[in-house]
Amino acid sequence: xxxxxxxxxxxxxxxxxxxxxxxxxxxxxxxxxxxxxxxxxxxxxxxxxxxxxxxxxxxxxxxxxxxxxxxxxxxxxxxxxxxxxxxxxxxxxxxxxxxxxxxxxxxxxxxxxxxxxxxxxxxxxxxxxxxxxxxxxxxxxxxxxxxxxxxxxxxxxxxxxxxxxxxxxxxxxxxxxxxxxxxxxxxxxxxxxxxxxxxxxxxxxxxxxxxxxxxxxxxxxxxxxxxxxxxxxxxxx
Numbered sequence: 001x002x003x004x005x006x007x008x009x010x011x012x013x014x015x016x017x018x019x020x021x022x023x024x025x026x027x028x029x030x031x032x033x034x035x036x037x038x039x040x041x042x043x044x045x046x047x048x049x050x051x052x053x054x055x056x057x058x059x060x061x062x063x064x065x066x067x068x069x070x071x072x073x074x075x076x077x078x079x080x081x082x083x084x085x086x087x088x089x090x091x092x093x094x095x096x097x098x099x100x101x102x103x104x105x106x107x108x109x110x111x112x113x114x115x116x117x118x119x120x121x122x123x124x125x126x127x128x129x130x131x132x133x134x135x136x137x138x139x140x141x142x143x144x145x146x147x148x149x150x151x152x153x154x155x156x157x158x159x160x161x162x163x164x165x166x167x168x169x170x171x172x173x174x175x176x177x178x179x180x181x182x183x184x185x186x187x188x189x190x191x192x193x194x195x196x197x198x199x200x201x202x203x204x205x206x207x208x209x210x211x212x213x214x215x216x217x218x219x220x221x222x223x224x225x226x227x228x229x230x231x232x233x234x235x236x237x
Contacts, residue, residue, distance in 0.1 A: 011059055012071065012150035015052060019143050022048065023165060030172040040135035048143050072142035073208070073215030086207065086217045090224025093203070124230045125223055133223035140166050140201070141208045142215045159205035166204075167197025200225075 026043060035043060053068045060067065069075070140162055149158035174182045174189035182189040203225075204218055211217035 009150055011056065012147050014059075015055060016144075016147035016151040018051065018055065019048070019147050022051065023144070023169075027168060027172070030169075031176070034172045034176050037131040037135070040131070044135040044139040048139055052143065071146060072138065073146060073213045073218075074142070075214065079214050079216055083217050083220060086211070086220040086224065089207065090221040091227070093225050095228055120231045121227055124227050128223040128226045128230060129219065132226065133219045136166075136169075137204065137215060137219045137222050140169070141204060141218050145205055145208060146213065155209050159202060159209065162205055163198045163201025164194075166201035167194035169193075170197045 029043075049068065049072070052071070053063075053065060056068050056071075057063045144165060145158050145162040148161050149155055152158050152161070170193035171189060174180045174193040175184070175186055177183060180189070180192070182192045204222055207221045208215070208218045
């Protein structure tokens with residue numbers, strides 16, 4: 001048992017370098033052509049899973065797809081503990097952001113008073129869950145943070161490093177997309193991407209640690225944090 005665990009830990013450290021190389025190539029691509037949410041399923045989920053599975057297939061005895069998914073945090077273990085953190089924390093933080101930090105506070109109040117929140121919130125949650133919730137958390141927490149934890153042998157360093165990379169991931173959007181207020185201003189885009197990404201990365205990474213590596217819980221947190229802000233931007237008709 002100890003030999004298997006040692007081998008797996010060594011594999012995760014090697015996979016950390018592969019994941020960092022993949023992220024570097026991906027960032028170059030993102031500056032050439034920022035992709036939409038649909039493409040994230042390919043670049044942040046399917047391709048990383050394929051590469052990890054192929055690597056583990058040839059380096060780990062008794063490999064199976066289930067084994068690869070478990071190293072990313074897709075498992076039932078500690079799910080209740082993770083969701084106990086995810087649901088109140090995610091909704092609470094989302095409410096604070098929308099009521100005190102958002103420029104769309106008045107629109108949100110109108111949605112609350114009209115009662116539309118009863119169906120806007122569930123629809124926004126499902127949409128966010130299958131987009132940014134799954135795709136970004138699969139790669140940044142499930143792939144990168146898990147492997148950087150093995151590389152650094154420290155949850156704190158892994159969370160900080162992943163949070164910095166999460167901030168850099170938002171830079172192409174902040175600089176190149178006209179919908180961002182920092183569009184065309186590299187300095188402002190860098191500050192906005194890094195401040196938002198690092199703060200969000202620390203929160204999500206911390207929840208991932210508290211959930212003891214259960215990715216499902218942190219996916220829920222990510223979607224819940226964005227629910228109320230998204231309600232003022234997404235129109236369901």
